[in-house]
Structures are given as structure tokens and as C-alpha cells.
Amino acid sequence: MDLVEKKMPELKAMPLFNGFSDGNLKELLAGATIKNLKHRELLYQAGLPIESFSIVLQGAFKLVKPTFRGDDIIVYFATPGDAIGAVIMNKPHAQVYPITAKAMGPSQSLCIPRGTYLKIWAENVEVQKRINSMLFARMNLLQEDKASHKLPLSQRISNLLVNLLERNDVDDVQKIPIPLTRQEIADALGVAVESVIRIMSQWDQQGIIRTHDQRIEIIKLDQIIHYLKQI
Amino acid sequence: MDLVEKKMPELKAMPLFNGFSDGNLKELLAGATIKNLKHRELLYQAGLPIESFSIVLQGAFKLVKPTFRGDDIIVYFATPGDAIGAVIMNKPHAQVYPITAKAMGPSQSLCIPRGTYLKIWAENVEVQKRINSMLFARMNLLQEDKASHKLPLSQRISNLLVNLLERNDVDDVQKIPIPLTRQEIADALGVAVESVIRIMSQWDQQGIIRTHDQRIEIIKLDQIIHYLKQI
């Protein structure tokens, strides 16, 4: 409890809670616990019963939809301020998580029990509206992704990188704030790893990007943007 | 106004309004008007200022995201009971529609002014929760679509057809309740028309499907399902 209260100022800075009173916030966080996860550790697993939802505090989580073959599809990258699994709370029939949430690098989340959602979150218009906004933003990403389906892979990769770059709070360096493997980029775009590697290796050689420790740094942003959008 | 009231029982059967009282519903529909659209007529156009949102009453609308080249991407097929443009009402900064809504066949919608949303809809928890559910359902479709990205086109087409079939209220005939061109199927999947045609022509010859007047009838559902899912 003490730990959670220490996070309150941090939480208040998030779009989800921005402008909320202390009392209000405390209510919303009833029974909440802080969970620290290691790299690749699971926060939620598709198919397991629903007990809580989460707010990302630190690090990142990939939301993964498993497919019948081995290859996963990454549906969303959740970074600090994002809610995970909040929407499904509204569905009384949903008994198991539809997706898996996996930590990317050491990460921290605030777990809020389902009961608190049903009692407090579900009765608060402002909260529901903000969840709405979050959902809407994610849907837009999915739609853009869909719209870029036909573009050459190089453009799709640069779109993804620039999108992720925009999550950066510190904008002085062009470094993507999530440890990202080529495999994950491939999973996020629904293509083969090798294809991603072939393109990014070229960029590497041309000095457009640099990868250290799974952190991708974009050195020549203008070059990347050159590939860009045209969705 | 009279016209709108006549639609009330119909509206009450929709998941969005199910269980609402007459008074409640009347409030939510303040200033609403019924709009009849012809085939291919625009309900909303991307880039134009936002004045209202809609509930689909009859027919269908395709939600289209324009791309910089000519080719459109269909993001969603809205059928009776669906809301169009409701989510964006919550965004005070959004001044123009992000997508285009185009009638597929003669269609009817209930237009509700933005003011009513801001005054009534935005303050009603139950309504917000239901909008949430709708959004969530659409997001799931987008996610499934993304997950089926790598499957052969034949499987993706059959997925789409079966999904649309599930919207059918009358389930005695296997007929998709929306007039659907091959071009639209291609746009919904983000592929070329010719590719869709090549596959569906085969199905036609094999007697698996039949197309009359842009209504696709699935004759051998089991055959289609055979191609199916395996997302």
C-alpha cells in the first residue's frame, strides 16, 4: 500500500489519471499491488483466468496474440501510462485473457484487482472516457498498420520505428525506448525475421541506424523518414 | 422527431441501448434525425468537420481510410446497431472525421448531433461502457486480421466471408447480408482485386459460392470452412 502511494505523483502525470484528486485516485487503486517483472516474464497469459488488469509503470510489455503455429503476432507495445487488460474487464462473460503480455526488459506494473474495476472504474464516467480514448488510439495504430499493408517492407519498418520513437520522453537522442529484437519487429509487422534483418542490416551498414544491446538508435532520422509514410 | 420515435423499439433491441428506459433513450436521441442514403452515398467524409455521429439502422456502411494513392482501405463494415464516429466525439481536439463512411446499397442511419453526445452521452457511464465494448469488438477484428496476415489469401478471404456471414440475423440461408464487390473484399484485405477474383472465380466454378446482384451466397459452407481459420 505504501509502495503504491509513493507512485501517486507518477500516476497523476499519466493521461489516464491526469487531474484526478488524491481521494479519487486512492479509490481507483484499492487493492493495487506493484509487480516487478524480469525480461521475458509473463504478466498475463492468454487462456488463463482473469484476475486483474494493469497499468504500466516502467519498461515495456508486448501484447501478443498466439497463433496456431509457433509464430506470435505482436498486437501492441505497452509503455508507461498504458493500461493492459482494462477493456476486457467490462465483459462479464470473458473469463480468460485473450492475449499474452510479456515484459520487454525489466519492467514494472501496477496490478489492480478485477473487483476494484467492477466497483469503482466501471462506475466512473471520466475513467471510462479515458479508457475509450486509449482504445481509440490503439485502434488507429492497427488501422494504420492495415493501411500500410501493401507498402514495401522497408517503409513499414521505418513507420514502426518512427512510431515507437514518438513514445520517447527524452527527445534529445533518437533512441527507441524499448529493447527490440528483429524478431519482435517481424512479429509486429507479420513478416519473416529474415526479411527484416536483410533490410535493417543495410541500414546498419549505411550508418542510418545502430543497435546496441537491443536498443535501436536512429542516427539519420531524415534518411528513415525518406522511406516513410505515404500511407 | 416523430420518425425517430417510431424507431425506438428497433433501437431498444440493439446491444447499445438494450434495457434503457424510454425517457433515457429519448434524452440520448435529442436532436437526432433519420438519414436515408443511396448506394455509394457518403455519410461522413474524411477531412470534413465533425458535426454528428450515427447509428446504423438499415443497410450497411463501409468505413474507409483513404491512402495517398487511389486505393482505399476498408477498416470496418458497419451494419445495423453499429455506431459510426461515436468514439471520436470524446476527443475535443478532433475537428474533422478521420475516416469516410460510405453506404453499401440503400441504407439508413440515425444522425445524432455532437452537442447531444457532449451533454448526454459523455455523462452516462452505461453508454460509455457499451461504446467501449463496441470498440473492443472492432479492435479484435483488426487484431485477427493482423494475425491472419501470413496465411494464404484463400484462407483470408474465407475468414472474411464467414465473419460477415455471422452478422446475418436470418441464419437459414447462407447469404452475406451486404452487397459486396470483389473490389471491396480486396480493399478490406489490403490486396489486389485480381488476386481476389482469381480465387473466387475458382470457388464459383466449383459451386462453392454464387454471386447474384453483388450478394454473395455461400453454398458449400463446409468447403469454405475447410479453408478456414487456423489463425
Next chain:
DNA sequence: CGTAGCCTTGAAGGTGATCAATGTTTGTGG
């Protein structure tokens, strides 16, 4: 020090895109 996860490279092959030409249906206005 061995395993697991990630990255890399090459060769071969297929799926769907593109381009071009033509047929068919639908709709509109004289």
C-alpha cells in the same frame, strides 16, 4: 562451458502485384 536466444547469409521458390486488354452490368440523361 554449454545452452538458449538472437543475428546473419545464401539459394530456391512461390504468392501475389502489376500492367494491359476486354467483357459485363448498371445507371443516367437525352
Next chain:
DNA sequence: CCACAAACATTGATCACCTTCAAGGCTACG
């Protein structure tokens, strides 16, 4: 009611892009 235009469907030929398979190397971590 006909003529013409617009939207839709079709077919073939060619080709680019990405996938798949296979093999090997690198790094980190228990």
C-alpha cells in the same frame, strides 16, 4: 428507350518481393 459512361468482373503474362529452408556465428547467462 436508346446510347453512353461508369463501375465492376475477368483473364493472361510477367516479375518483384518476400518466404522458406538450411547452415552457421555471436553473445549472454546460468
